[in-house]
Amino acid sequence: MLGFVNGHLTQTAGAYAASAVSVADTGNLLTAGIVEAALTEVLGAFSGSHFRDNETSAGQHKAILQPVLGAGRVLLLDTQGAGGAAARLRLYADSDSAWFTLNAAWNGSAWARDTTGAAAGGFRLSRNEAEFLHDASLTATFASWTRTLRLPLSSTASNTSFELAGSVREVGRLGLQYSNSDTVAHDNLSGGGSVTFRSRFPTAPSSITLSPYATSGSFVGNPTVMVPDRDGFAFYSHQNLQGLAATYWFGAYTAVA
Template sequence: MGSQPRATVGDVQSQLQEIVTDLVATGAASPGAGLVGVDAIAGAPTAIAAGTLRAALVTLLGGLNGHVNQASGAHAASAVSVADSGNNLNAANVEAALAEILDAVEGDHFRGNEANAGQHRAIRQPPLGGTKALILDSNASGAAATHLRIYADGSSVWFTLNASWDGAQWVRDSGGTFCGAFRFARNEIEFLHEDSFAATFTSWTRTWRLPMSSTVNSAFELTGTVREVGRVGMEWSNADSATRTLAGGGSVTFRNRFPATPSSITFSALNTSSGFSGSPSSYFADRDGFGVFSYQTMASLSTVWWFGTYTAIA
């Protein structure tokens, strides 16, 4: 049996076997795919020209490889699904996911295509719960002494240095550093200081609280150890023509309201007249101040005085 362009073969089976062998050939010189033709297939951006199957496969492979490395013009983002195994998004595709993320951020931040990109417009927080909710934690300086935190509870906003709240107590950041705080509320403000160096504490060593209600004292309400030094003075004049013993006195109001009645009030003279004897005495002391008095025996038509300082400790 003759076969062109091939030589004569003995029978049909051999002829068919030779065809099959040529079609499954994988050699680079004469692959089987080069023996099978395809017609033109329209498409965009990749089209298949009329030719061999091998040529069509080369075109397809080039299109796929180019697609993988293509920075633009590849799949539409809306056509790429999002697995979201962490269940963090509502979106089901990349386009919607990007829009969802941007919507969540741009409400309080400038977008990347705006001036001041990435900076805050405002900081807004929903209810966070807990005994004191942490609003801000900033250690910009890297030093415990200025590690700033801001907390909010049901009545106050707290600004603390070197102290964090663990839900039940204050925790010192650095054991060798004092803690400080400022508490702001609707009816009062308070400055707080803690110097025990304890790792944890529930009360502050010293506090200065200023009530702002119209029905309370206008001074700071103090707690802890207090020492106040202030000025006090008295002067007497004997207008009689004979020697007289005269009583003089006054009162002192503390700059701030002491935590309790002072345990000690002492006087130190700065300037006294030559006729003054002894030292002033205090009486009726309480959290707000004390009275001061002295008896002086004075010559006729004379004047004596005492001006000095008081030191009150509570």
């Protein structure tokens, strides 16, 4: 009898069938009561979202399916990638948007930086808009992003450019050229134009500075800026030219809001 029992316990195959061995399940984690059914249950849960060892791409994920995970802004993904704290990537979702963040974790009331030695960034997608996010305050937490670029998408009346929030500085080009077709008389010629910013400013610029790149010797002064707003500004200049003379001013603007 003892030899039979020892032989049964030590053999690698042909012992009790899994369908004949019960499962204690002290943690109450399974619905199955025997090993065979428990293995089927565990493998069924695993293979629902992974490829099995006897399949191509063994162990890799299939489509990741998740139920409702909570209320507010919930965490869907958290990966450290190559290990740099500043590039730790997270994906959140709330009732309106999906948030992809680097170096920023939502703690329930504010964004918490993984490392205060680096800026935080990300982007947000919703049904009605897309938005790029940036915060360079280097504080441990921050309630709102210091600079954002938002693209409204909700209606045909929406602006087609990004709407900026936070500190803004834009540099662009403008120019004027005059020609007096009169052969004799001096003429006072008026000219002007307008500039449209590449993105919509949060407010009208607090300053617009014009800097010449190339001018003719007879051009007097810089153009004058007028009616600045969130979308751009106008400019004009008056120049007094001799007959058949020409002049020009080409330069750059720096707008700050």
